[in-house]
Amino acid sequence: MQNKKVKIESCRSNVVSWPGWRLDFSDGCLVMGVLNVTPDSFSDGGEFFDSDKAVEHGLKMAADGAAIIDVGGESTRPGSDPVSADEQIRRVVPVIEALCEKTDVPVSIDTYKFEVARAALEAGAGMINDITALSDERMGELAAERQVPIVLMHMQGTPATMQIEPEYDDVVGEVLEFLLGRAKRAGKFGISKDMIFIDPGIGFGKTSKHNLSLLRNIDKFVAAGYRVLVGTSRKRFIGKITGKEKSAERIFGTAATVALCAAAGVSVVRVHDVAEMVDVVKVANKLIPDFPDEVVQRK
Numbered sequence: 001m002q003n004k005k006v007k008i009e010s011c012r013s014n015v016v017s018w019p020g021w022r023l024d025f026s027d028g029c030l031v032m033g034v035l036n037v038t039p040d041s042f043s044d045g046g047e048f049f050d051s052d053k054a055v056e057h058g059l060k061m062a063a064d065g066a067a068i069i070d071v072g073g074e075s076t077r078p079g080s081d082p083v084s085a086d087e088q089i090r091r092v093v094p095v096i097e098a099l100c101e102k103t104d105v106p107v108s109i110d111t112y113k114f115e116v117a118r119a120a121l122e123a124g125a126g127m128i129n130d131i132t133a134l135s136d137e138r139m140g141e142l143a144a145e146r147q148v149p150i151v152l153m154h155m156q157g158t159p160a161t162m163q164i165e166p167e168y169d170d171v172v173g174e175v176l177e178f179l180l181g182r183a184k185r186a187g188k189f190g191i192s193k194d195m196i197f198i199d200p201g202i203g204f205g206k207t208s209k210h211n212l213s214l215l216r217n218i219d220k221f222v223a224a225g226y227r228v229l230v231g232t233s234r235k236r237f238i239g240k241i242t243g244k245e246k247s248a249e250r251i252f253g254t255a256a257t258v259a260l261c262a263a264a265g266v267s268v269v270r271v272h273d274v275a276e277m278v279d280v281v282k283v284a285n286k287l288i289p290d291f292p293d294e295v296v297q298r299k
């Protein structure tokens with residue numbers, strides 16, 4: 001395997017700033033901490049359903065070095081059912097308000113529902129994580145109007161059905177093409193390229209083989225010119241490889257994916273175990289030759 005240094009497009013300035021916040025990528029990859037205010041998330045379901053516990057955990061993640069805290073009020077694990085916008089708002093808004101009062105770390109809202117995103121931004125959130133990549137175009141208008149970054153994630157199907165025999169002819173090509181199309185659509189709403197994160201959606205309508213292909217080729221997503229966010233944390237394919245049934249036992253498996261993503265030039269990793277993964281990215285970032293002007297891309 002030959003290593004080839006490739007210049008990444010100049011849209012990738014080291015600092016992304018928007019009203020109220022900034023993310024500094026000068027040292028490389030950053031960590032986004034997961035905060036699920038849900039009774040049923042696949043890994044931390046029920047742990048932070050209580051608002052006070054959620055806020056406490058969010059603040060701990062900030063203290064542990066999270067650059068972003070991603071708050072969600074609906075589990076999208078395989079087989080999950082949708083949660084109404086009203087209920088999501090009831091779950092996340094008090095947590096977002098408290099976090100924004102107590103920390104400077106930007107809070108992202110993990111939702112594909114426009115009403116939830118709007119309420120979260122009003123409560124102080126500064127970023128949108130849309131796992132359906134603008135399936136509701138009002139999300140694009142909202143992100144553009146409020147000048148906040150947006151994550152556009154790929155998913156085949158819906159959480160209720162996505163793991164029933166997902167199929168692709170060329171998973172890497174198809175997922176990348178979809179994301180570039182959605183990023184272009186976001187651009188048409190007036191969202192600047194720097195504010196768009198693309199995410200291959202590990203585990204969302206993908207078999208383990210698909211997930212591994214996407215991760216092996218994550219450099220192709222990085223080279224596409226948008227910032228890349230990846231969420232592998234504690235996911236099932238890691239348990240399958242390591243034989244770890246319990247999601248909390250998948251931390252070292254997660255660490256392998258996080259280190260390799262950072263080395264490939266991924267901008268943000270979305271994780272549950274913030275303290276551990278902050279150490280992983282700190283070391284991985286130091287091992288990237290000549291980062292950030294160049295990343296090593298496998299040919």
Ligand code: HH2
Nearest residue numbers: 036041042075076077151153199202231
């Ligand atoms: N994964 C999950 C949820 N949101 N968002 C992005 N952008 N990328 C991801 O990979 C991603 C995501 C699933 O993980 P989790 O939030 O821990 O579980 P649940 O959906 O059960 O709450």
